Amino acid sequence: QVQLVESGGGLVQAGGSLRLSCAASGSTFSSYAMGWFRQAPGKEREFVAAIDWSGVSTYFANSMKGRFTISRDNDKNTVYLQMNSLKPEDTGVYYCAVGLIYSTRSYGYPNEYDYWGQGTQVSVSS
Secondary structure (H helix, E strand, O other): OOEEEEEOOEEEEOOOOEEEEEEEEOOOHHHOEEEEEEEOOOOOOEEEEEEOOOOOOEEEOHHHOOOEEEEEEOOOOEEEEEEOOOOHHHOEEEEEEEEOOOOOOOOOOHHHOOEEOOOEEEEEEO
16 A cells, blocks of 8 residues: 655746655555656546656656656655646646556556545646
8 A cells, every 4th residue: 555645736827847746655665656647627637757666767748848857766755746837738736646567658547557646736827
């Protein structure tokens, strides 16, 4: 069992930055891939970014490439999502998730993840 708690959301103007954190507890954090997803009102949950269990490989949705970075600190059981050059369309609830994922084709799919946090709201004003 893994518990996840996101933090770092808030209101920011377009062009600004936020760093989200996701703290994990309850299991062997370093064995899990970590992912970030987001959900805007009236829309389906979509993939944002992921990082493999080792922290070596990262994956991003096309619209986030060059603006977002993902990293993890296995000593602190925490994964980070640095979001720069934010746009109003980045608004939504951001969720972190963990899963025992080892296929590069699987990181973008919510059903590959086993545990989810409660989410943190990110709002970007124009």
